[in-house]
Amino acid sequence: MKPSIAAESLREHVFSIPIIDTHEHIPDEGVACANRLGFFGLFEHYVSSDLVSAGMPRENLEALRNPDNGLTPQQRWALMADWWPYVRTTGYGRAMLEYLHQLFGVEDVNPDTVLELCRRIDEAHKPGWFRTVLKDRANIDKALVIRWPGQSVEVDRELFRAVPILDHYAMVGTRADLAELEIESGGSIQTLDQLMNAQEERLESFTAKGIVAVKLFLAYRRTLQLDRYSKIEAGRVFDRLWLSQKLDLTLQDLKPLQDFMTRRLIGLAAERGLPIQIHTGLQEGNGNFIENSKPTLLTSLFFDFPDARFDLFHAGYPWAGEVAALAKNFTNVYADLCWMPAVSPAFMARVLDEWIETIPANKILAVGGDSNYVEGAFGHCTIARRVVSDVLSRKVAGDYLTSAEAHWLAKRLLRENARELFRLNQETVE
Numbered sequence: 512m513k514p515s516i517a518a519e520s521l522r523e524h525v526f527s528i529p530i531i532d533t534h535e536h537i538p539d540e541g542v543a544c545a546n547r548l549g550f551f552g553l554f555e556h557y558v559s560s561d562l563v564s565a566g567m568p569r570e571n572l573e574a575l576r577n578p579d580n581g582l583t584p585q586q587r588w589a590l591m592a593d594w595w596p597y598v599r600t601t602g603y604g605r606a607m608l609e610y611l612h613q614l615f616g617v618e619d620v621n622p623d624t625v626l627e628l629c630r631r632i633d634e635a636h637k638p639g640w641f642r643t644v645l646k647d648r649a650n651i652d653k654a655l656v657i658r659w660p661g662q663s664v665e666v667d668r669e670l671f672r673a674v675p676i677l678d679h680y681a682m683v684g685t686r687a688d689l690a691e692l693e694i695e696s697g698g699s700i701q702t703l704d705q706l707m708n709a710q711e712e713r714l715e716s717f718t719a720k721g722i723v724a725v726k727l728f729l730a731y732r733r734t735l736q737l738d739r740y741s742k743i744e745a746g747r748v749f750d751r752l753w754l755s756q757k758l759d760l761t762l763q764d765l766k767p768l769q770d771f772m773t774r775r776l777i778g779l780a781a782e783r784g785l786p787i788q789i790h791t792g793l794q795e796g797n798g799n800f801i802e803n804s805k806p807t808l809l810t811s812l813f814f815d816f817p818d819a820r821f822d823l824f825h826a827g828y829p830w831a832g833e834v835a836a837l838a839k840n841f842t843n844v845y846a847d848l849c850w851m852p853a854v855s856p857a858f859m860a861r862v863l864d865e866w867i868e869t870i871p872a873n874k875i876l877a878v879g880g881d882s883n884y885v886e887g888a889f890g891h892c893t894i895a896r897r898v899v900s901d902v903l904s905r906k907v908a909g910d911y912l913t914s915a916e917a918h919w920l921a922k923r924l925l926r927e928n929a930r931e932l933f934r935l936n937q938e939t940v941e
């Protein structure tokens with residue numbers, strides 16, 4: 512069916528919006544370009560996890576992405592070839608095929624094309640590649656990029672804004688964890704007060720360097736249920752942890768300290784006007800406890816921190832209805848579709864369709880690639896634009912929105928909501 516003129520003009524409008532991408536994991540360009548694995552450098556996540564899910568032995572995955580074992584591209588391909596047919600049909604597989612085609616002109620990955628594909632990727636990976644892909648091809652104004660412990664938050668501000676993960680000040684579980692924090696913070700951490708000071712100083716120095724949010728990653732490791740404990744209760748756990756030389760403390764033992772420190776981070780972030788991005792729903796990789804990541808586990812935080820602003824990631828997949836209910840209910844909760852364009856465009860379309868009806872229009876964030884690669888950011892953001900344009904077109908065709916409202920909403924979803932939430936609209940020009 513031919514798209515109507517109205518649908519075409521909406522699509523053009525959606526693709527012309529310089530987006531604020533709420534979530535990526537892209538490393539520095541020098542690091543990305545140093546990877547000489549070509550196509551096989553794209554298997555840090557997503558398609559790799561689907562290959563393992565389909566039955567590919569983990570050893571194959573480790574071998575195909577090991578740069579030091581001297582395998583040729585064809586030998587690496589042979590390690591995954593049996594499982595590729597089963598993953599090329601998933602959202603991850605489709606997204607990868609699409610960006611490989613659009614960025615490198617290779618229509619399909621197979622034994623005949625894999626060598627040439629590797630060559631083209633290697634050739635492209637040189638200074639300026641990030642700019643080409645993110646600005647010229649993806650039309651991304653700024654991407655919020657995660658910084659892990661140990662990574663600098665000083666990013667290329669033409670392209671990025673940094674969002675550090677500071678979970679490690681709260682998720683301490685062993686004496687060795689404390690020793691690592693001592694190295695990072697440059698002071699001794701022998702008391703709860705010292706741990707609290709180190710956490711606050713870290714956040715303070717990152718804030719001075721221009722971070723725009725903090726990210727909580729904990730649902731990969733434990734439940735999102737963060738109960739309220741007193742400082743005395745947390746201090747007792749700290750002392751046990753500090754005295755204990757063995758790895759004998761369970762999550763139940765540690766929970767008062769972890770919950771106390773995580774809640775404190777939320778309070779400190781709120782005082783500085785920094786939103787808290789929280790991983791909810793599906794955990795990437797193979798093997799995890801999905802129920803740890805249920806968005807409603809967070810509810811008490813929304814009551815206890817009315818001044819904090821919470822950005823709930825990944826539509827809480829599969830609990831997108833819970834995210835909608837929370838964002839509808841609480842002023843301080845925002846609903847974010849990042850990663851969903853790659854997980855399932857159909858899910859994203861269904862959810863966005865409902866969210867437009869349930870959540871006020873200033874609290875939906877529709878685009879975040881959640882990729883370790885600029886190629887993935889481009890691919891996932893392109894899919895997100897397509898989904899947004901299709902959903903809005905259907906809403907116009909069904910007389911739910913006028914065409915003018917759809918054009919306005921597209922800009923909110925792809926740009927303005929994120930600009931307001933992360934206060935990019937308040938930045939002074941550098």
Ligand SMILES: [Zn+2]
Nearest residue numbers: 534535536881
């Ligand atoms: Zn992520």
